[in-house]
Amino acid sequence: MQRIGVFICWCGSNIAATVDVERVADAVKKDQGVVYSATYQYMCSENGQQLIKNAIKEHSLTGIVVGSCSPRMHEATFRKTAEAAGLNSYMVEIANIREHCSWIHKDREEATEKAIILVRTAIAKVNLNAPLSAGESPVIKRALVIGGGIAGIQAALDIAEAGFEVDIVEKNATIGGRMAQIDKTFPTLDCSACILTPKMVDCAQNEKIDILSYSEVEEVKGFVGNFSVKIKRKARFVDEKKCTGCKLCMEKCPSKKGLDEFNMKLNKRPAIYIPFAQAIPNVAVIDPEQCIKLKTGKCGLCQKVCGAGAIDYTQKDEYIERGYGAIVVATGFKPIELNAFNEFGYSENQDVITSLELERIMNAAGPTNGVLLRPSDGEHPKVITFIQCVGSRDTSGCGKPYCSKICCMYTAKHAMLIREKYPDTEVHVFYIDVRTPGKNYDEFFRRAVEQYGVDYIKGMVGKVYNENGKLMVQGSNLIDNEQVLIESDLVVLAAAIEPEPSVRKIATLLTASIDTNNFLTESHAKLRPVESPTAGVYLAGVCQGPKDIPETVSQASACAAKVIGLLVKDKLKTNPCVASANETMCNGCSQCASVCPYGAITYVEKELRVDGKTELRRIASVNPAVCQGCGACTVTCPSGAMDLKGFSSKQIMSEVEEICKR
């Protein structure tokens, strides 16, 4: 027989304004096992916790129920409180009467009734609770960073700085990511490559960092502190250890019609190539779709000219398997496809370009060597019109409902750079709102308007069409309440950004949750912004939500701090709420093993005495270090042999019964 204490929190007026807390405490006073019940303004406060501790001692409580906020908020707090008073922490149950009750109901009478039911449900469970104790598992002192953009680079450098080994897995042939493609960075207008490439070199030279470029994560097993990851090293047909990056192969390659992905496909590249001059690793890669040798067997020119003997047409994809204690996801973004936006004529007109394409055109290492020339005829555009929010804040279904956050600033940057370099150029910007909060950000935007004379027009563009070689931009000027038509030579679309599509696969492999826009979900929007709800998985950069470089770097460093905090521990406490099989009931059917997402269930042959006879039986065996307590096996088991400690079928049914009494 349990001796249960019930503690109802007011949460100031958060609960007490809608739920009659005294009535709740009173109603459950005589319930089975309850020997004490009380209310307090803030149960999570020091005084509130003291009240619980005193009650545990004075009334020799064996279990407690706290009627308060979500267990996600304070379950850990109250478990610690109980432990401090000598009670096993798994004898604590939370009845969520805030998020599940007071916050979502208006009627005080109904809300109070519901709160009583929720508290009684928790009491029913505690009556069946038993003390549980956590085991320990070792921590592998190595981190995996998925994605080698600025987020991944920063996280890896910070983790390595603390003395831990880090692997960066990058799917492209070089690290650097989107930042490497950008010309200048706001708000200081320093050259992107000049501040990024030293960090890339640091990564390459750091003994603790292993860059696995042209590689992808294929499989993830295990759990926090103990992940086992299978990585595919895609065949690049060039020996990474031998290639010196001399680029002779690029000069000699006869197949030069590939589209240069790094330059946003604005120019051509050979079939064997190094993505850009400062690539890390500075090693060539062969595009198998384009290579004449790989497609037809004839050619082999690059192999002949390579002095280092690095070319190997027989290379195959390889798989390696490594263990990690923590994983950082930093998979980044891409601009959205613009084919659905027919009004802007992106597909039909070469001179309608995206902002990222403009970055490459403006860049000294880009397709025009940094000279602003339009793609169609190589002429210098005299009138340039920018259109913001293309696919952002779009509820029509073509684009994204969210604000991409970076476009207002980069458009102001582009407008200013163009006016600075080519003062004879007329620059117009169509905007819905200009959103430039942040240190030195609004000042930056105002400089574009006030000092550089960029013409900002509040309104949207309805149509871009080609008339006699000119791009006619038809839009509305909401301030003057008139339609405007701007004859332009170049139109630049600030396309919305979306998470790099490969993030979906990564999220599935990591069982990390993802939202409707494919952004990875953080554990708590405010208080745990860099942690995924999956323990040991951390989020950096745009994979978690739109953000600029300064924010990305901050988040990456925050991730690193979390990873370091994890890796310095030698052992982690494991979750004692794991499954176990009742040996006499298990019939060895294997259904539990087939649904277990963690591979925690194996089968053993065991001699059992059943009805006075000894039998050799095949029975399920759960590895408690691998089991995450998800419960999939318990609902699958046809004979009811599987049960979950702390969430046994009996406990769950007693809760259900309590709810169904009304």
Added chain:
Amino acid sequence: MKICYYPGCTLKTKSQALDQTARLAALALGVEMEEIENWQCCGAVYPMARDEIATKLSAVRALDYAKHNGGRLLTLCSACHNVIKRTNEDMRSDGEICSRANNYLQLEESYRGETEVLHYLEMLKTVVGFDNIAQKVVKPLNRKVGAYYGCLLLRPSGVMAFDNPENPTIIEDFIRALGGTPVIYPFRNECCGAYVGLKNPDLPKKQSERILRSAKEKGAEEVITACPLCLYNLNEKGSGILPVKYFTELLAEALGVKS
């Protein structure tokens, strides 16, 4: 095959050509357009006010009639189509409008947007099929024709679900089926000025001239539309830059049934 047909006021007065050629062509294609009984003006303009209900009732009456007579309602005038289709969507998805309209009309069985509203062009595409039409053409157009969509067939695109509002193709496919060459020009989905002409007579002129000039520059010899108001503006205010006809006139011509 019979299908309930809602003509609308303009098709009985100024735009008889649209109505008559549509009926002739439909017959030649095996479709009998059965005019619904006692139809009233659709309301002419879809009422945007949240509390407006009276002007939606006649559309609901027509829709309810069609519900009990085959389940489909064929429209022809772009403006009527817009009003009836949007009202139908209200009856389907807006509980308040639906219950108020039903309370007012006191129908034997509540109307909840069950009828499928079909524009004549949609009927040609999905019921008859452009391939079948092409086979029945006796006098191929053999000329360059610009499709003029205007606004009402396409927008609001979520409700109308007619075609891609920025890059529609249905009238171009129609022209091809008749043996003509469609001309794509930027203003084919631009507003003609519509009723704004009552307040600001210069606007339809500016718009219509721009539309027709753009079509002519791209090589069109004539322009076709499904909207009586568009046709009026383009013809009256478009300075005769190009001839403008109803799409059904070309259909009747190609099928050899023009009276």
